[in-house]
């Protein structure tokens with residue numbers, strides 16, 4: 001007989017190398033449980049969770065270099081990216097607005113463009129998987145409402161040249177959105193120029209439910225000015241608050257409370273320690289893989305892409321290792337908080353055994 005739902009356990013993170021989710025921080029887990037039935041979508045009724053949301057947005061703003069942030073805790077990176085495109089479309093003067101993004105941008109921009117009826121122009125990346133500024137410039141025109149830069153790409157962990165993209169966007173009269181959904185909790189410590197204090201960024205995605213160690217669902221949308229959220233707001237006649245800017249109505253109080261708790265607990269020292277741990281481990285892994293003759297895409301953030309023979313990729317997956325591929329077939333190993341040296345040593349042992357070396 002099938003075990004009841006109450007008897008089941010979600011899978012362990014032991015062999016998960018493919019995910020951008022991770023074990024939540026214990027404080028986040030506890031906060032989530034305490035706010036399970038709160039709805040941040042109705043802040044006048046659920047004022048305690050509304051306060052936590054304001055605290056989370058303030059701390060996310062600090063992390064992304066913005067002293068007075070506007071924004072909210074979304075359901076994830078997809079909602080934050082959709083809303084960035086939504087705001088840009090609503091603020092655009094053109095009747096036929098377009099969005100220009102590198103081909104490395106997450107597929108949530110495809111969803112956004114389709115939902116919002118804007119044209120998405122994807123442009124090739126350079127030889128090292130970053131946005132090619134000249135190619136972006138060539139695609140931008142007077143109808144461009146938004147230029148997208150990725151700070152920590154899903155496939156290769158690459159950081160686009162955000163200041164150059166920002167200059168280009170402002171010259172064209174367009175907004176600039178930075179997608180730091182995954183990279184955002186590493187970038188304050190990595191020395192990159194990526195945030196609001198490094199360039200003229202209008203909006204930014206940074207997800208507590210990825211490297212931030214909140215529970216799922218907790219994404220983050222930040223904006224430099226109030227105009228962005230105003231452009232998203234609809235009137236809410238029968239709520240105590242007059243307008244709502246989020247895409248969803250009822251939202252997860254657990255996600256919001258967990259985001260606030262994780263940020264309170266870990267920003268900045270805990271996240272710095274995690275960045276340093278993860279990047280050292282990533283560099284070590286890249287050397288180990290390269291030393292075995294597998295071509296490695298040199299890591300920039302804690303993510304390694306490596307070209308494994310197809311049969312080996314399949315064989316290691318067959319042993320329960322959760323490994324995902326890039327569009328061109330490299331294996332991606334995301335060095336998340338649950339991935340430690342022991343995990344990677346057993347992964348390498350499995351590769352060696354299966355490759356017969």
Ligand code: 0PR
Nearest residue numbers: 018019020021076077078079106154179181182
């Ligand atoms: N922007 C970037 C740069 C991302 O990497 C992702 C997700 C998103 C936006 C969208 O975020 P949400 O999934 O929160 O809406 N990147 C991973 C992906 O789509 C997410 C992921 C998470 C994948 C857990 C696997 C997994 O187990 O591949």
